[in-house]
Amino acid sequence: MKVFHLSHIDLDGYSCQLIAKRCFEQINYYNSNYGKEIDQRLEQIIRDIERDIHGENLVLITDLNLTLQQAKKLVKMADESIKDIDILLLDHHKTGADCAKKYDWYHLDVKRCATKITYDYFLEKGFDISSMEKYVDVVNAVDIWLSDSEYFELGKVYMRIVAGAREVNRMLFSETNSAYIFDLLENAQEYLNVEDAHIKLDNGVHGLKKSFFRQDADNTLENLVAHFIVKMLTEKRDELTITFNGYRGILTYSIGNTSIIGNEFLVKNPDFDFFMDINGRKNISMRANNKADVSMIAKKLFNGGGHANASGGRFDDFKDSFIYDVIKEQVQDIMTIGENYE
Numbered sequence: 001m002k003v004f005h006l007s008h009i010d011l012d013g014y015s016c017q018l019i020a021k022r023c024f025e026q027i028n029y030y031n032s033n034y035g036k037e038i039d040q041r042l043e044q045i046i047r048d049i050e051r052d053i054h055g056e057n058l059v060l061i062t063d064l065n066l067t068l069q070q071a072k073k074l075v076k077m078a079d080e081s082i083k084d085i086d087i088l089l090l091d092h093h094k095t096g097a098d099c100a101k102k103y104d105w106y107h108l109d110v111k112r113c114a115t116k117i118t119y120d121y122f123l124e125k126g127f128d129i130s131s132m133e134k135y136v137d138v139v140n141a142v143d144i145w146l147s148d149s150e151y152f153e154l155g156k157v158y159m160r161i162v163a164g165a166r167e168v169n170r171m172l173f174s175e176t177n178s179a180y181i182f183d184l185l186e187n188a189q190e191y192l193n194v195e196d197a198h199i200k201l202d203n204g205v206h207g208l209k210k211s212f213f214r215q216d217a218d219n220t221l222e223n224l225v226a227h228f229i230v231k232m233l234t235e236k237r238d239e240l241t242i243t244f245n246g247y248r249g250i251l252t253y254s255i256g257n258t259s260i261i262g263n264e265f266l267v268k269n270p271d272f273d274f275f276m277d278i279n280g281r282k283n284i285s286m287r288a289n290n291k292a293d294v295s296m297i298a299k300k301l302f303n304g305g306g307h308a309n310a311s312g313g314r315f316d317d318f319k320d321s322f323i324y325d326v327i328k329e330q331v332q333d334i335m336t337i338g339e340n341y342e
Contacts, residue, residue: 002026002054004045008063008114009033009170011155011162012143014181015115015136016062016090021182023127026054029178031170037322038070046077049085061089063114065096071103090117092144113143134192153198154191161188161205167213167225171253171324172240173232183212226260233265237272242328244301244335247273247292251331253324254279259310262287278331280320284313301338 003024007013009031017029028048032041042059049057059078066074066089078085087105089096092114100108109117119136123129140146142155149155161184168177187208191201206221213224215231233240233250242251248271255261255277262275266289273292277285284302286294288309295311298304304313315334321327 001056001058002028002052003058003060004028004030004049005060005062006030006032006038006041006045006064007061010063011139011159011185012114013063014162014178014185015139016118017178018182018185019115019118019122019129019132019136020060020062022129022132023122029175031174031178032064032322034064038064038066039073040322042070042074042077046081046085049083050081052083054083056084057086059085059087061087061091062118063091064089065091065093065108066099066106068098068102071099071106075103090114090121092117111144113140115139115143135189138192154201157198157201157205158185158188161185161208164205165209166256167209168229169253169255171322172236172255176232180212184208187211222257222260226257226264229255229257229261230264230268233261234269237269240328241272242276242332242335244274244292244297245339247297249274249276249292251328252277253327258285258287263289266291276331278315278318278327282315282318282320284315286311286313301334 003020003026005017005020005027007016013031020027030041030045032038045059074087078087089106091108092110092112094110096106096108100106107117107121116136119129119132138151138155138158141149141151142159146152162181165181165184168180170177188201191197191204194200210221210224213221213228215227233252237250240250240252242249250265250272258277262277265275266272266287273288274294274297275287284298284304286298288294290309293308295306295308298306298311298313302313302315304311306312318330
């Protein structure tokens, strides 16, 4: 059986996936916030199952509650699939009570965090995960805010680790983003039995981050991350390519640290003329390396401007999405239209 695991984007959500990681060998990880992203991730999961070679599949959902409409749609997609699909949901949000009453695969318990629910469920199924008990108690203490617990302060540090792990873009590099957060949380467990663990872990987070991104020589975290991200962008550059008036560019989404990453990418990829990043607030950031005048592109297309090698603007008609291809299509469309107007 292969598991397709959808979970929330916080400490509790990723910790549920850490437990599943100990239980199953074949897992695809997906993460979502609430709202429309859940619908898109569920559709993505079913598409991935249809393309996969495995006959038996489990859609595992943790730390997310579904609406009745979402649950009904998921059941319909699973029933209509050519593959055998089971569904299991483990959650603690009381807003899922209606679904829990209707579907036997929907397990709801408002007294424990989703990590503890997931741990207890698979422990009862016979999986050898008892070594994670203390970690689970730490997550439970902070997620349901047991401020009197001896684990509460350490849990706050764990929570901040996940909230601050923004170096790897979740949309562009979902697998690496998950691997990064798993690596941080797994290494952070080494502090569980240390005196003043919350203080020592807090001091050590910077080093945990650097150890993930370091590929050879040591450097600042900022530079290590830039080198790491540029390497991944270079590997994906063909699918991220956009064009304008004969110029070849790369489009990213909320990549962060645009100046350093953009300039390093263009140096490492001299056949590209410009680097462009867009975010959910419709803001555009562009970089060049003496090939394209991005101030003119920004002015013409995005009512912006700046310098020839560093400019910005705003794409007022941009509609944010959780799917990169939808974002790229919008940007390429406005660039294609712009080519036809002086």
